[in-house]
Amino acid sequence: MVELLGPAEIRGLADELDVRPTKKLGQNFVHDPNTVRRIVELAGVRPGDVVLEVGPGLGSLTLGLLDAGARVVAVEIDPKLAARLPRTAAERAASVADQLTVVGADALRISAADLPAEPASLVANLPYNVAVPVVLHLLAELPSLQRGMVMVQTEVADRMAAGPGSRIYGVPSVKLAWYGPARKVGAVPRSVFWPVPNVDSSLVSFERGTPVEGIERQRLFDVVDAAFSQRRKTLRAALAGWAGSADRAGELLVAAGIDPKTRGEQLDVHDFVRLAAQA
Incomplete structure (x- = not known):
């Protein structure tokens, strides 16, 4: 006992x-x-x-x-x-x-x-x-x-x-x-x-579910960190440092099917995977 x-x-x-x-x-x-x-x-x-x-x-x-x-x-x-x-x-x-x-x-x-x-x-x-x-x-x-x-x-x-x-x-x-x-x-x-x-x-x-495929974990996590580092900004602006410039961030977002004016809290993990895969 x-x-x-x-x-x-x-x-x-x-x-x-x-x-x-x-x-x-x-x-x-x-x-x-x-x-x-x-x-x-x-x-x-x-x-x-x-x-x-x-x-x-x-x-x-x-x-x-x-x-x-x-x-x-x-x-x-x-x-x-x-x-x-x-x-x-x-x-x-x-x-x-x-x-x-x-x-x-x-x-x-x-x-x-x-x-x-x-x-x-x-x-x-x-x-x-x-x-x-x-x-x-x-x-x-x-x-x-x-x-x-x-x-x-x-x-x-x-x-x-x-x-x-x-x-x-x-x-x-x-x-x-x-x-x-x-x-x-x-x-x-x-x-x-x-x-x-x-x-x-x-x-x-x-x-632990089925791994979200399409991107290596650290690349994804880097994008996530950047997206929420300035929550009040649009993703185009918030991801400028990560992408190299705001214009480049906008291009990557569009390529991933995401509106550049969106903010990070609107994306789910699959959206972030698509975005990270563009870089």
Whole structure:
């Protein structure tokens, strides 16, 4: 039987390790077992699944994943937290503690070679300040990663799942869409965290779909970055630097079947692929 962590256990571990959550690392620890169970259930974790967890912290979600029968690869940048996590698993999930592997590393720098197994899914309470870069990096570096369920700041969740035409549609929306569909699954109350964050949190799920063909990823991403670098400008003006001039940008847009007076938020990922292919 796995004993999940509650508020008292979280505070006890933090005191033992002299851990003071920092904004720099975006640390907010989940202390509500019901929230942990909900995340694991929504993620569809099945016994035997190899699950990647980024930023396990004190181990709340880690224990929930182990309880579901997953093989967990936990990537933790904080050496103190990384060293304590296996012992927490041994104390509270003795029968399945051997299903946990902790990798002390920065998730923004890991590759498949750094991991002991190929994860099929990502389930994580991601540090708010690096959530999107982490997801995009992992999708690029880990071909085995087919799906994910991540808890992020609600504002970030909205941008990740936004579609064309929305004011919040932008770089994260398009880049994530290149890999596959993403959707906002639900809200997470502030009260389940310690310390209580001053922002709202939400769950986002994503799946790796059929790759959007027609262009190499980095060429596409360069166009997307340029298109949203000056959101108020038309694409003809915003893409002048990328294309070499506004006139050239206009020519490429017309060749791709896109009105040069359009703005970036009106294009879907397929439009951007056609545009990038013209360069």
